[in-house]
Amino acid sequence: MKQSLLPLLLIVALSGCETLGLSDKSASIEDRNASGAQPGGPATSASKGSAAATSGVAGSGVETTGLGGSSVAGQPLDAKPLEGPVDASMKGADPRKDPASPLSKRSIFFDYDSYTVRDEYRTVIEAHAAYLMTRRSARAILQGNADSRGSREYNLALGQKRAEAVRKALAVLGVQEEQIEAVSFGEEKPRAVGESEQDFAENRRADIVYGDE
Amino acid sequence: MTYLPRLISPFFLFCFFVFATTQANAALEIQVTGGASNRIPVALIPFQSPSDRPSPALTDIIGQDLLRSGQIKLVETEGGQQPYEPAQIDYRVWQGKGAEAIVVGQVVRISASRFEIRFRLMDASKQTQLAGLxxxxxxxxxxxxxxxxxDVIYETLTGEPGVFNSRIAYVNKRGKQFELKVADADGQNPQTVVRSNEPLIxxxxSPDGGxxxxxxxxxKKPVVYVQSLRDGSxxxxxxxxxxxxxxAWSPDGTRLAVTLTRDHGSQIYLISADGGGLSRLTSGGAIDTEPAWSPDGQWIYFTSDRGGSPQIYRMPATGGDVKRVTFDGAYNVSPAISPDGKLLAYIQREGGRFRLVLQDLANGQTRVLTDTAHDESPSFAPNGRLLLYATLSGGRGILGTVTVDGRTKARLSESGSDAREPVWGP
Structure with a gap:
């Protein structure tokens, strides 16, 4: 319970999501069977759920109002200033936003049916590892994706494999476990919505997103 | 591996005309595109009703239900006598049309918002009442x-429980919004129970439907919720x-099997329905996901790529001793077990097409049930005679039902939207 309570409270506070109750519309039924009981007796059974009609909250429910906020893994947004050594040349500028920095590169693409980080991403991974290791309060979420072919749940697991591949690559370089979280969007949040091989390749991807962004 | 071509008969065209045209203003359309040869012929005679009754007519709704079952066919009722009480039935007429059973009924307005409905199911040859309400x-x-x-007609004529008064749930995508809906088993009367700007799947x-x-x-990540349908909490x-x-709910409704990645990699765990008592069932570096309980609660079927390609496996609900269940093809996912525990439904990819397959768990024989290319998310009707699934038509998601013999298919398609992730409930 402990682990589920905090996210629940946050979600109620932050989400743009509403839940609604169902009104009960079961019909009341009486037996009008001229020949008495029938084998199987289907006609005599009361319609299911009719007792629920008196619950008093039918048709309404909890409605939570979105406040436009967002959260990562149930953690409050980290709005504190960066700690650790910061290069003097970067003062006032976020190196992650500098197009010249490998830190601005956030997407790792994967080959078809492959879950290993290709060599070309070594510089990007190393830069993010260094960034995280020098700022122990920084948090990164690694979001895996998959193309839209096949089962949504299985694709969620495939996206997770891509996110885990990036997580492992960062962990091997010394990033602390509590700084990174690998999650999956599966096929649910595609960057490319087409059905071409190029679109599918665009969605075989893991993104690095920081908690303070 | 057999595949049964759909039957386009004059009967189908008749049904389409009579029923589809009455559904013009409804949220979903139903198309019955085939049928078994041994269906029971029933004369479903339009009930005598006041002109200001709700629309569509009761017998339209009843007829669509019966047709979707694949076990009943309707005989022509246009023209000629239109009895609404047993004493008015000219049995020779209806026997002559091939009817084995006759349904007659009457709707009487008893107040501004209430009706009395009386109906009787008659045996056409014995001329006796089989059921009445x-x-x-x-x-x-x-x-x-x-x-x-x-349900009463179906149960009386087939001896099996009806499922027409059960409910389904599915996710509808409307623009950028996701709506989790609960609807009648025919897809009608949809009610939104969750609305979100982020995906829902x-x-x-729960086994009691509550x-x-x-x-x-x-x-910003997948989280499992349990929601009361009564009050939305x-x-x-x-x-x-x-x-x-x-x-996936345990058959006793106390626990859920879920896929978690908290220990890295997608693995299957058990958790109590209130979120406590976590225990891990699978381990290893492979994907293990999509748990599905056997109805007796003894087994959990699941999808795993531990053999190199996604296949369906089975393990005791306490974990351990994993056995492979599917062998045909390189992609078999999304297992569902029939209520009697004898059939396994899943999605198989073959030649780039994703189709619904049924496997007999006793002898391993399989049969492709559908003719579509993007099938997903199969689930059994509570009586095990029908399957609900999602597929694509014209680039948008639609819901379909198919009988376990593959011969009768119906589409529950909500126009102008995108339906997916259906599940059949109690």
Whole structure:
């Protein structure tokens, strides 16, 4: 319970999501069977759920109002200033936003049916590892994706494999476990919505997103 | 591996004309595109009704239910005598049309918003009553009353439980919004129970039908919720580090099998329905996901790529001793077990097409049930005679039902929207 309570409270506070109750519309039924009981007796059974009609909250429910906020893994947004050594040349500028920095590169693409980080991403991974290791309060979420072919749940697991591949690559370089979280969007949040091989390749991807962004 | 071509008969065209045209203003359309040869012929005679009755007519709703079952066909009732009480039936006429059973009924307005519905199911050759009901219903119970009558007819004629008064859940995508909906088994009367700007997937009814488990991405990652359908209250039951997904209720309703990545990699765990008592069932570096319980609660079927390609496996619900169940093809996912525990439905990819396959668990024989290319998310009707699934038509998601013999298919397609992730509930 402990682990589920905090996210629940946050979600109620932050989400743009509403839940609604169902009104009960079961019909009341009486037996009008001229020949008495029938084998199987289907006609005599009361319609299911009719007792629920008196619950008093039918048709309404909890409605939570979105406040436009967002959260990562149930953690409050980290709005504190960066700690650790910061290069003097970067003062006032976020190196992650500098197009010249490998830190601005956030997407790792994967080959078809492959879950290993290709060599070309070594510089990007190393830069993010260094960034995280020098700022122990920084948090990164690694979001895996998959193309839209096949089962949504299985694709969620495939996206997770891509996110885990990036997580492992960062962990091997010394990033602390509590700084990174690998999650999956599966096929649910595609960057490319087409059905071409190029679109599918665009969605075989893991993104690095920081908690303070 | 057999595939049964769909039957386009004059009968189908008749049904399409009579029923599809009455559905012009309804949320979903039903098309019956085939049928078995040994269906029971029933004369479903339009009930005598006041002109200001709700629309569509009760017998339209009842007829669609019966046709979707694949076990009943309707004989022509246009023209000639239109009895609404047994004493008015000229049995020779209806026997001459091939009817084995005759349904007659009457709707009487008893107040501004209530009706009395009386119907009788008659044996056409013995000329005796098989079943009869009187129902006092409100306007908002019109469809529920029709489904109840369809259940009585179906149960009386086939000896099996009807499922027309059961419910389904599915996710509808409308623009950028995701709506988790609960609807009647024919897809009508949809009610939104969750609305979100982030994706919703994998709804699952609790065994008593009172709660839905589902996965929501509103917290920027997949989290498993359990929500009361009565009052809309809910709680996050699995919101661990990483991804939380694929909820499957134990048959006794006390626990959920879920897929978590908290220990890295997608693995199957058990958690109590209130979020406590976590235990891990699978381990290893491979994907293990999409748990599905056997109805006796003894086994959990699941999808795993431990053999190199995704296949369906089975393990005891306590974990350990994993056995492979599917062998045909390189992609078999999304297992569902029939209520009697004898059949396994899943999605198979073959030649780039994803289709619904049924496997006999006793002898391993399989049969492709569908003719479409993007099938997903199969689930059994409570009586095990029909399957509900999602597929694509014209680039948008639609819901379909197919009988377990593959011969009768119906489409529950909500126009102008995108339906997916259906599940059949109690």
């Amino acid at each position: 009187s129902m006092n219903v409100g306007v908002d119970q019109w469809r529920a009353a029709a489904h109840k009558i369809a 994998s709804p699952a009814f 709660r839905l488990a589902y996965v929501s991405f509103e917290d 809910r709680r996050a039951v699995a919101a661990f580090k990483g991804s939380n997904s694929a909820p």
